[in-house]
Amino acid sequence: MVAQRRRGGRPAAARKGQWTAEEDEVLRRHVREHGPREWSSIEARGLLPRNGKSCRLRWVNKLQPGLRTGCKFTQEEERMVIEMQAKVGNKWALISKQLTGRTDNDVKNFWSTRKKKLARMSKAAAPAPPPSRRRSSSSSRALPSTPTESCSLMKDPFQESSSSYHVGESSHQACTAMENQLTTDAQSPGRLPAYECSLGLPAPESLTGLPAPESPSWPSSGELALVPAAECMRNPAPLMLYPAASGDMASADHSGYGDELACLQPVLEFQPIQPYGLEDDMVFDELSPATLDFFDQPPPPPPLIKW
DNA sequence: AAAGGGTCCAACCGCACCGTG
DNA sequence: CCACGGTGCGGTTGGACCCTT
Incomplete structure (x- = not known):
């Protein structure tokens, strides 16, 4: 350490790269004596050939007690x-x-x-041919799989009736790609009945069980609530994708919003929708029969996708 | 077994903010 | 008010490791 200092007391250029156990110990000692501060003095006093920022980062990210490093997010x-x-x-x-x-x-x-993962999935889906309203039964592996992507899926409660998703085309493609991956996962036979996509719309608390974000753009009703892209961008939050029978919702009048949605980053996230049922006070008074069927299904097992 | 690609994560960088003199 | 140093934060990078082919 000291040997790395230049003559004249000026510290040598701060070292970079991986920390050694010895450096960690010096840093711990410094914190024991001075608390988690005065990071710059570590270099200034020649304790470590590391700049203050590097020391602070090392402490915050690796050395401070109570960290759960090394275990995946639950x-x-x-x-x-x-x-x-x-x-x-x-x-x-x-x-x-x-x-x-x-x-x-x-x-x-x-x-x-x-x-990155989702962007790749979205990209992989992009060149797909124009989406048919009927769900492909292709078993080809459209996307790479890793252990952390292993999924178990709820059984499709819609059988063949849930053949399309009402969403901008690009998102539809991404959904399809995701679905292909999930449905071909050896550990996960089955299909996703629906996805929750973070395109920009909050999902109703009555559906998700989660508090709806405060937002002036919260849709009051509608089978597929849509807001202009600008609002989506300002207020990113989950969007619900509802399955429906072929064609019925394609005609659904998303008047004027389809284009805005289509230009959005196609799909930012997917999650299986939590099981839920229709509530009396729900405002979904314009649901298609197929979508109503969806809500009438008995609740599937709890979630399932592990990212 | 090896190569290629993907994932994870530690660490760096640049910028912004804040307190102090 | 301003300059400056310290600190915090978000974005990015690079390398080790893992998995698939």
Whole structure:
């Protein structure tokens, strides 16, 4: 360490790269003596050839007690991150405060990985031929699979009637790609009856069991609630995709909104929709018969996709 | 068994904010 | 008010590891 200092007391150029156990120990000792502050003094006093920022980062992300490094995000943690990201945006530090033992870096990495994965799925879906309204039964593996993507799926309660999804075409394609992957997963025979896609719309609390985000754009009714793209961008939150029989909703009048939706980032996330039933006070008074069937199905087992 | 591609995650970078002199 | 140093935060990168083919 000291040997790395230049003559004259000026610290050598700060070292970069992986930390050694010795460096960690020096950093721990510094924190024991001074608390988690005065990071710059570590370099200034020649304790470590690391700049203050690097020291702070090392402490925050790896050395401070109580961290849950090395274990994957639980479903609950993932749900919280997704939920909070929809509410507050990329405020990783804020989000991480809600997750015991997780750092902003952890959350950021989790989200980044997830985003890349979904972008790839979306891209893989993009060149697909124009989507037919009927669901493909292709068993070809459209997308790569990794252990962390292994899924178990609820049985399709709609049988062949759930042959289409009402969503912008690009999103439809992404859904199809996702579905292809899921349905061909050896561990996961079955199909997803519906997806929840984070395109920009909040899902009703009555459906998700989760509090709806406060939003002036909260749709009051409609089978597929749509808002203009600009509002979607301002207010990213889950959008519900409802399955329906072939054709019926294709004609559904999304008057004027289809184009806006189609231009959105196709699909940001997929999750199986939580089981739910129709509530008396629901405002879905214009549901198609097929969609009503959907809600009439007995609740499937709880969720299932592990990202 | 090897190559290629994907995932994970530690660490760096640049910028913004804040307190202090 | 301003300059400056320290700190915090979000975005990005690079490498190790893992999985699939």
